[in-house]
Every structure is written in C-alpha cells, then in structure tokens.
Amino acid sequence: MVPAMDAAALEVFLETEFPQVSRDYAVEAVGPMTALVRFRVAARHLRPGGTVSGPSIFALADVAMYLALLAQIGPKALAVTTNCSIDFMRKPAAGVDLLAEARILKLGRVLAVGDVLIRSEGEEQVVARAGLTYSIPPR
Amino acid sequence: MVPAMDAAALEVFLETEFPQVSRDYAVEAVGPMTALVRFRVAARHLRPGGTVSGPSIFALADVAMYLALLAQIGPKALAVTTNCSIDFMRKPAAGVDLLAEARILKLGRVLAVGDVLIRSEGEEQVVARAGLTYSIPPR
Amino acid sequence: MVPAMDAAALEVFLETEFPQVSRDYAVEAVGPMTALVRFRVAARHLRPGGTVSGPSIFALADVAMYLALLAQIGPKALAVTTNCSIDFMRKPAAGVDLLAEARILKLGRVLAVGDVLIRSEGEEQVVARAGLTYSIPPR
Amino acid sequence: MVPAMDAAALEVFLETEFPQVSRDYAVEAVGPMTALVRFRVAARHLRPGGTVSGPSIFALADVAMYLALLAQIGPKALAVTTNCSIDFMRKPAAGVDLLAEARILKLGRVLAVGDVLIRSEGEEQVVARAGLTYSIPPR
Numbered sequence: 001m002v003p004a005m006d007a008a009a010l011e012v013f014l015e016t017e018f019p020q021v022s023r024d025y026a027v028e029a030v031g032p033m034t035a036l037v038r039f040r041v042a043a044r045h046l047r048p049g050g051t052v053s054g055p056s057i058f059a060l061a062d063v064a065m066y067l068a069l070l071a072q073i074g075p076k077a078l079a080v081t082t083n084c085s086i087d088f089m090r091k092p093a094a095g096v097d098l099l100a101e102a103r104i105l106k107l108g109r110v111l112a113v114g115d116v117l118i119r120s121e122g123e124e125q126v127v128a129r130a131g132l133t134y135s136i137p138p139r
Numbered sequence: 140m141v142p143a144m145d146a147a148a149l150e151v152f153l154e155t156e157f158p159q160v161s162r163d164y165a166v167e168a169v170g171p172m173t174a175l176v177r178f179r180v181a182a183r184h185l186r187p188g189g190t191v192s193g194p195s196i197f198a199l200a201d202v203a204m205y206l207a208l209l210a211q212i213g214p215k216a217l218a219v220t221t222n223c224s225i226d227f228m229r230k231p232a233a234g235v236d237l238l239a240e241a242r243i244l245k246l247g248r249v250l251a252v253g254d255v256l257i258r259s260e261g262e263e264q265v266v267a268r269a270g271l272t273y274s275i276p277p278r
Numbered sequence: 279m280v281p282a283m284d285a286a287a288l289e290v291f292l293e294t295e296f297p298q299v300s301r302d303y304a305v306e307a308v309g310p311m312t313a314l315v316r317f318r319v320a321a322r323h324l325r326p327g328g329t330v331s332g333p334s335i336f337a338l339a340d341v342a343m344y345l346a347l348l349a350q351i352g353p354k355a356l357a358v359t360t361n362c363s364i365d366f367m368r369k370p371a372a373g374v375d376l377l378a379e380a381r382i383l384k385l386g387r388v389l390a391v392g393d394v395l396i397r398s399e400g401e402e403q404v405v406a407r408a409g410l411t412y413s414i415p416p417r
Numbered sequence: 418m419v420p421a422m423d424a425a426a427l428e429v430f431l432e433t434e435f436p437q438v439s440r441d442y443a444v445e446a447v448g449p450m451t452a453l454v455r456f457r458v459a460a461r462h463l464r465p466g467g468t469v470s471g472p473s474i475f476a477l478a479d480v481a482m483y484l485a486l487l488a489q490i491g492p493k494a495l496a497v498t499t500n501c502s503i504d505f506m507r508k509p510a511a512g513v514d515l516l517a518e519a520r521i522l523k524l525g526r527v528l529a530v531g532d533v534l535i536r537s538e539g540e541e542q543v544v545a546r547a548g549l550t551y552s553i554p555p556r
Contacts, residue, residue: 017187048156054201054220059194081193082389083411085224085363085502087530087548089523105534105543106506110388111360111413113504115532115546117522126522129532131504131548133361133411135389221528222550224363224502226391226409228384244395244404245367249527250499250552252365254393254407256383265383268393270365270409272500272550274528295465326434332479332498337472359471363502 003030004074010035010067013075025063028099033107033114035068038121039098052092061086061116061130064100069112069134072104079112079134086130093120098127110136142169143213149174149206152214164202167238172246172253174207177260178237190230191237197225200255200269203239208251208273211243218251218273225269232259237266249275281308282352288313288345291353303341306377311385311392313346316399317376329369330376336364339394339408342378347390347412350382357390357412364408371398376405388414420447421491427452427484430492442480445516450524450531452485455538456515468508469515475503478533478547481517486529486551489521496529496551503547510537515544527553 005013007027014022024045026038037060039045045056062081069079092098099121104114111133118128144152146166153161163184165177176199178184184195201220208218231237238260243253250272257267283291285305292300302323304316315338317323323334340359347357370376377399382392389411396406422430424444431439441462445453454477456462462473479498486496509515516538521531528550535545 020183044159053198054223055194055198058197058223059192062193081227082391083224083226083361083363084193084197085222085361085548087222087522087550088220089530105504105546113360113506113546115548129522129530129548131502131532131546133504221530222500222502224409224500226383226411228391244365244407252367252407252499254409268383268391268409270363270393270407272365298461322437331476332501333472333476336475336501337470340471359505361502361504362471362475363500365500366498 003032003071005071006030009075010071013070021059025060027067030068030071033068033072033104035064035071035102037064037067037100037102039100041092041097050094052098054088057088057098057118057128058084058086058130060098060100060118061128061132064102064116065114065132065134068102068104068114072107073136079136081132082135083133084130086128088128090125090127092127093123096121112136142171142210144210145169148214149210152209160198166206169207169210172207172211172243174203174210174241176203176206176239176241178239180231180236189233193227196227196237196257196267197223197269199237199239199257200225200267200271203241203255204253204271204273207241207243207253208246211246212275218275220271221274222272223269225267227267229264229266231266232262235260251275281310281349283349284308287353288349291348299337303338305345308346308349311346311350311382313342313349313380315342315345315378315380317378319370319375328372332366335366335376335396335406336362336408338376338378338396339364339406339410342380342394343392343410343412346380346382346392350385351414357414359410360413361411362408364406366406368403368405370405371401374399390414420449420488422488423447426492427488430487438476442477444484447485447488450485450489450521452481452488452519454481454484454517454519456517458509458514467511471505474505474515474535474545475501475547477515477517477535478503478545478549481519481533482531482549482551485519485521485531489524490553496553498549499552500550501547503545505545507542507544509544510540513538529553
C-alpha cells in the first residue's frame with residue numbers, strides 16, 4: 001500500500017490543523033505502516049530536575065501514532081485515540097531531542113492498533129513504550 | 140491512616156514545585172487514599188473542534204493520582220509514574236471544568252497503584268478512565 | 279435501560295456456549311451496567327505457593343465484563359475483547375473464592391469500555407483491577 | 418550480558434515448576450533480552466468458532482516474558498507480573514501453533530518491562546501484542 005501522505009504532507013497538515021504544537025514536532029520519515037517523529041525538547045517541556053514531563057512524552061507517542069495512521073489513510077479521516085497504555089522506563093538524556101518510532105500493527109475498518117518506542121536521540125535504550133488504539137470514523 | 144498532606148498543603152506543594160502548571164489545577168478534596176482534583180479548562184488546552192486535548196486529560200489523570208499519593212506519603216518522596224493505561228470514552232462537555240477522582244488501590248513499599256475517573260463538571264458520564272502505577276523511591 | 283438478560287439467563291448462556299469453563303463461574307448479581315461474578319477457585323487454578331494463576335485472574339476479569347455486557351445487549355451479539363490492561367496487586371487469600379465486580383463505563387455503537395475489581399471473598403483489599411474494551415459487531 | 422539460562426535450562430525449569438502447563442510450551446530460542454516461545458495449540462485452548470481463548474493468549478504472553486526474564490536473571494528469583502496491557506488484534510489461523518516473541522526493554526533493580534508479539538506460525542500478521550511489567554523481589 002502506497003502511503004496516502006508523505007513526510008512533507010504530514011508536516012503541512014500539522015501546521016494547519018495543530019498550529020499551537022506543530023513547531024514541537026518534525027516528521028523524520030514515513031514508511032509503510034510506520035512513522036519516525038522528532039520531538040524538539042524545549043525548556044517548556046521540562047519538569048524540575050530537567051526531565052521531560054510525562055504529558056509531553058504521552059503527547060509525542062500520540063502524535064507519532066496519529067501521523068503513522070494519517071500517512072496510511074489520508075488527512076480527511078478524523079481518527080481519535082481510544083486507549084493508550086504507556087510505560088515510562090528511563091529519564092531522557094539531557095539536552096537532546098526525543099525520537100518516536102511508531103508502527104501500525106492492525107489497520108482495521110473501525111480500529112487501528114499500534115505501538116511506539118521513544119528514545120533520546122543517539123541512545124539505544126528506550127525511554128518509553130506505548131501501545132495505542134485509534135478509532136477510525138466511518139467514511 | 141491520617142493523610143500526610145491536606146488539600147491546602149497539596150496546593151502549596153503544586154505552586155512551589157510545578158509553578159508552570161499549578162494554576163491549571165485545584166485540589167477540591169482529599170480523603171483516605173483518594174483525591175478530587177479540578178482541571179480549569181482554558182483555551183490553550185483545546186484542540187480543533189473545541190475538545191480538550193488528550194495530553195491535557197492524561198496530565199490531569201497523572202496529577203490527580205500523584206496528589207492522592209502525596210497526600211498519603213508526604214511531599215518528600217519523589218514518586219514517578221511507571222505505567223498509565225488510559226481509555227478516552229467521550230468528548231468533554233464544552234465550557235466546563237473537568238473533575239478527576241483518584242483512588243489508590245495499593246500502596247506498597249515500592250509501588251503504588253490506583254485509578255482515576257474523569258468527568259465534565261455536572262455530568263454523570265465518564266470522559267476518561269486511567270489506571271496508573273507509581274514507583275516510590277526508597278526513603 | 280432494563281437489562282436484556284438476568285443472572286439466571288447469563289448462567290444458562292455460559293453453560294451452553296462455554297461448557298468447558300462454566301462450572302468455574304457463578305453470576306451473583308446483575309444490575310444496570312454491572313455484574314458481580316464468583317470464581318470458584320479450585321486446585322487446577324493454583325500455581326506453586328498456592329496463589330491463583332495470572333491467566334485465571336485475567337479470565338475472571340474478561341468473563342465478568344463480558345457478562346455485564348451481554349446483560350445489556352443480549353446473547354446474540356458476538357462481542358470480542360480488543361484490549362485489557364490489568365494490574366495484579368496482591369496475592370489472593372488462600373482457600374476462598376474470588377469475586378469480580380464489573381461495570382460498563384461506556385456502551386457505544388462499536389465499542390464498550392469498562393473496568394473490573396477483583397477481591398477475595400470477605401476481603402476489602404483489591405487483588406486485581408482491569409480495564410477492558412470490547413468490540414461489538416454490527417447487528 | 419550472557420544469559421543466565423539457555424533454552425534447555427528454561428524448559429527443565431518449566432517442567433519442574435509448572436508441570437501442569439509445561440507441555441503447552443516450547444522454548445524455541447533465547448537471546449540477549451529476548452525469548453521466542455511456541456504455544457502448542459490444542460483442542461482444550463479453543464473457544465466456540467475454533468479461536469484460541471483470550472486467557473490462553475494472555476498466558477502465552479505472560480510465560481514468554483517470564484522466560485525472557487529468567488533467561489537473564491536466573492531461576493532463583495521469584496518475579497511476579499504486576500501489569501499487563503494486551504491488544505487482541507486478529508483471530509489466530511486455524512490448526513497451527515502460536516509463536517511469541519518477547520523482548521525486555523528495561524531490566525531494573527525492582528522492575529522489568531518488556532513487550533511480546535504473538536503470531537500464528539507462518540504468518541506475518543500479529544494476533545496480539547502485550548506490554549508487561551514484572552516485579553523482581555530483592556535478592
């Protein structure tokens with residue numbers, strides 16, 4: 001299946017639909033059923049001690065999966081997150097961006113299911129892992 | 140067990156430790172193993188269509204459980220979220236605050252587990268439900 | 279909404295459709311959007327040390343939610359579990375049954391979401407808590 | 418890190434500690450932080466319609482992660498599952514075994530976190546995906 005949107009199209013979509021957060025993210029790559037998304041960590045995302053806030057990491061997982069899904073089904077569908085189970089495993093490395101690898105494991109008629117691995121740029125170890133389900137509205 | 144911190148003490152803690160978000164939340168009530176937390180929904184928390192963003196709802200669940208836990212164990216412990224499984228069920232009602240009811244189901248030596256129900260103020264129906272685990276560092 | 283099936287009807291359904299496990303469970307009560315299900319713990323459900331096996335506890339959560347759902351929508355629908363997030367908190371008490379309280383928090387057109395609390399009979403403390411999502415097939 | 422137990426040692430452990438279920442599983446391979454486990458699907462694991470029961474799939478995910486963990490830390494530790502979030506995506510193929518790929522993403526002092534992909538033998542598509550957390554008791 002050829003993706004319905006490429007990385008550039010996804011970035012335009014983000015800027016248009018989510019202008020308040022689009023500068024936080026960059027779409028690094030899009031493949032069949034996958035997306036790689038950069039989170040530009042800035043001071044406003046940090047908690048005391050310099051760690052990235054949990055909601056910021058959750059938001060990254062959610063955005064990465066959403067973009068992987070839009071890449072497949074195109075920008076018209078208004079998919080909504082119905083479930084996310086996220087494990088926070090390690091404090092991110094200081095002063096570097098986070099990278100989220102999303103993959104879709106099931107793209108059904110009404111549900112899409114996938115998971116996301118989040119790492120600090122340049123690191124092997126996983127900062128967080130999330131499984132997400134999206135509900136796809138009828139066309 | 141008498142709570143180690145009451146609602147007023149928790150609000151002071153929030154203002155001191157999380158000044159960037161403390162104005163978003165109010166501690167309505169604290170009981171044994173429970174906390175009721177108000178999220179003052181503002182324009183910056185909304186997504187296109189007027190719905191409250193997923194990360195804002197996740198943050199509310201996380202804060203409510205964290206405050207329920209601090210109420211029990213006091214402000215010194217640096218508990219961290221290790222897992223959250225959240226179900227998003229309904230779009231919140233427009234123009235009203237969200238209320239999160241957190242309860243701790245297990246307060247162990249190294250882990251605390253609980254769940255949170257989130258509703259729009261004045262509504263019976265549940266907007267989101269989350270189960271959360273916190274890791275409690277050794278004293 | 280009047281339940282579509284009462285406790286007796288659910289037990290007949292279990293015996294007919296799931297004869298291999300129906301003797302393990304008893305439907306104690308059914309209410310609007312709720313079900314209380316007994317798990318008759320037997321030697322075959324135990325692990326070394328006398329604890330009830332994780333899969334047996336998972337199965338109880340799944341059955342309890344399924345029965346709460348069937349009580350609402352009737353026996354014809356072939357609902358399937360799409361997600362379960364379960365926290366195991368305490369070892370069950372020895373030599374007593376487990377009781378599972380299931381409640382449906384959302385009963386939508388295609389998805390039903392609820393949670394289940396599992397306790398040893400006669401105990402206050404929670405052994406396990408699960409959030410479950412069921413997919414409801416089109417009629 | 419050299420695994421503390423290889424596939425043969427894990428099978429002996431299963432037979433000794435879990436004789437009632439050990440014949441259901443075979444350890445296909447063990448690597449650094451990974452395990453591949455076969456589930457020998459038999460009539461007793463099936464539900465009406467010929468599908469493998471949810472609790473059997475849950476049990477497979479739990480066993481696969483447990484074996485991946487024991488391979489790392491050795492047979493003495495009595496690790497217990499504290500959380501499992503599982504997505505059921507597709508009905509397994511009829512008449513073939515299931516294969517579970519477990520990988521540990523974090524092996525900490527008190528918690529181990531990983532995930533498991535389950536497929537029907539010979540199939541690409543994922544039947545179920547689970548994220549699991551184990552609590553590791555103090556030595």
